[in-house]
Amino acid sequence: MAGKPKLHYTKGRGKMESIRWLLAAAGVEFEEEFIETKEDLEKLRSDGVLLFQQVPMVEMDGMRMVQTRAILSYIAAKYNLYGKDLKERAWIDMYVEGTTDLMGMIMYLPFQPADTKEKNLALIIERATTRYFPVYEKALKDHGQDYLVGNKLSWADVHLLEAILMAEECKPDVLSAFPLLQAFKGRISNIPTIKKFLQPGSQRKPPTDDKFVAVVRKIFNI
Numbered sequence: 001m002a003g004k005p006k007l008h009y010t011k012g013r014g015k016m017e018s019i020r021w022l023l024a025a026a027g028v029e030f031e032e033e034f035i036e037t038k039e040d041l042e043k044l045r046s047d048g049v050l051l052f053q054q055v056p057m058v059e060m061d062g063m064r065m066v067q068t069r070a071i072l073s074y075i076a077a078k079y080n081l082y083g084k085d086l087k088e089r090a091w092i093d094m095y096v097e098g099t100t101d102l103m104g105m106i107m108y109l110p111f112q113p114a115d116t117k118e119k120n121l122a123l124i125i126e127r128a129t130t131r132y133f134p135v136y137e138k139a140l141k142d143h144g145q146d147y148l149v150g151n152k153l154s155w156a157d158v159h160l161l162e163a164i165l166m167a168e169e170c171k172p173d174v175l176s177a178f179p180l181l182q183a184f185k186g187r188i189s190n191i192p193t194i195k196k197f198l199q200p201g202s203q204r205k206p207p208t209d210d211k212f213v214a215v216v217r218k219i220f221n222i
Contacts, residue, residue, distance in 0.1 A: 009056050030203070107166075
């Protein structure tokens with residue numbers, strides 16, 4: 001039997017967090033090998049295990065996979081979270097790309113200069129409430145089902161819940177105008193595998209703070 005997937009990344013959220021979320025939602029146990037110093041990263045590079053010299057990297061099914069999107073697509077397809085046909089997959093991809101855009105804005109906020117943070121935070125809230133969340137609210141309203149695509153849990157649902165929780169860390173009442181998304185958040189949060197991941201002590205990582213920003217800047221020389 002193959003061992004557990006092994007995740008190589010820093011001890012924070014970053015681009016690996018969505019991979020942790022998707023594995024957890026699929027009920028897959030995984031191990032983590034943390035990159036804590038610049039030397040740790042250089043060793044991976046010199047060992048030739050990073051296809052493009054970058055992390056995240058996931059060891060799984062005899063592969064060393066890199067590129068976040070490729071890893072997530074593989075996990076979604078392997079664990080039946082990627083729709084039943086090409087059309088459903090296209091919708092899942094579109095929804096995921098939208099949440100990825102929003103989450104990217106939130107992810108990079110702690111790394112921005114202090115004098116621009118307030119302006120960028122306001123932009124995140126504006127985009128979340130006028131560009132992204134209305135799309136998901138309308139999708140749920142139009143088909144009247146519990147999930148975004150195919151009336152079945154998919155990668156799109158997992159990704160949207162992660163994005164919602166990240167946006168709520170920026171503004172706790174960000175969903176106030178979106179009743180269907182509020183209900184969606186409650187439903188998806190209570191799926192047993194996801195509920196477990198949301199409990200204290202899981203492998204979910206905390207929001208990025210100044211201390212972690214300093215560590216990342218040192219490791220990646222930024």
